[in-house]
Amino acid sequence: MFIAxxxxxxxxxxxxxxxxxxxxxxxxxxxxVVAGLAVCQLSFxxxxxxxxxxxxxxSYLLASxxxxxxxxxxxxxxxxxxxxxAVLTAxxxxxxxxxxxxxxxxxxxxxxxxxxxxxxxxVSDLNRAFLFWVNAFILLGNSxxxxxxxxxxxxxxLKSRDLRVRMEKVWNKTxx
Numbered sequence: 001m002f003i004a005x006x007x008x009x010x011x012x013x014x015x016x017x018x019x020x021x022x023x024x025x026x027x028x029x030x031x032x033v034v035a036g037l038a039v040c041q042l043s044f045x046x047x048x049x050x051x052x053x054x055x056x057x058x059s060y061l062l063a064s065x066x067x068x069x070x071x072x073x074x075x076x077x078x079x080x081x082x083x084x085x086a087v088l089t090a091x092x093x094x095x096x097x098x099x100x101x102x103x104x105x106x107x108x109x110x111x112x113x114x115x116x117x118x119x120x121x122x123v124s125d126l127n128r129a130f131l132f133w134v135n136a137f138i139l140l141g142n143s144x145x146x147x148x149x150x151x152x153x154x155x156x157x158l159k160s161r162d163l164r165v166r167m168e169k170v171w172n173k174t175x176x
Contacts, residue, residue, distance in 0.1 A: 001040050002094055003036040003039055003040070003091065003094055003095065003098065004033060004036030004037045004039075004040060005036075006036070006087060006090055006091040006094060007029065007032040007033040007035070007036040007091065008033050008036075009087050010029050010032065010084065010087045010088060010091060011026070011029035011030060011032070011033055013083045013084045013087055014026060014029050014084065017083075017084065035060070035064075039057065039060065039061075039098075042054060042056065042057050043057055043098075043102070047106075051106065051110060051114050051117060051121065051122050052105075052106065052121065052122050052123060052124060052125075053102050053103055053104070053105070053106065053123075053124035054102065055124070055125045057102055058099065058102055058103060058124055058125065058126055061095050061098060061099040061102065062099060062126070064095055065092060065095050065096055065099065068088060068091065068092045068095070069092060071088065072085065072088050072089060072092055075088060102124070103124045103126050103127060104124075105119070105122050105123045105124070105127070105133070106122060107119070107122050110122070116153060117153075118152055118153055118154060118155050119133050119152045120133065121155070137150075137151075137152075
């Protein structure tokens with residue numbers, strides 16, 4: 001809700017600024033308010049229905065931070081410390097905080113059947129792309145010798161017992 005509130009504040013600053021803004025700026029701010037409301041709804045829905053953070057929400061927040069950062073730079077260069085630049089700075093900061101929070105794994109919130117899922121199935125795509133989820137194992141391996149119980153569980157399709165049975169079936173078909 002805070003993103004939508006800051007987008008609404010940005011729209012109000014745009015509407016009340018002394019040199020009247022053009023229609024494109026107003027339309028952009030209206031779309032930002034609608035997107036802020038959609039982010040709130042999407043975050044609520046995805047949090048209760050998925051074992052991993054929302055890819056769509058993370059992609060939107062990342063793209064929005066990059067685009068707003070460029071806009072923020074041009075606002076500070078042209079208008080200095082104006083009210084619109086201050087509101088946009090708060091909006092970018094809040095989006096960045098939400099991106100960090102949304103990128104975290106939900107393993108501690110998952111219930112019994114889903115807590116045993118492999119780590120790479122419960123982390124965000126951003127974590128998988130940059131292998132942030134491996135850092136915990138690197139730190140653990142740096143402090144002590146890793147044992148089998150320290151390693152995360154594998155996906156059922158990757159376990160060697162099942163792979164061996166599948167390989168033997170294929171092997172027997174090719175030999176016959």
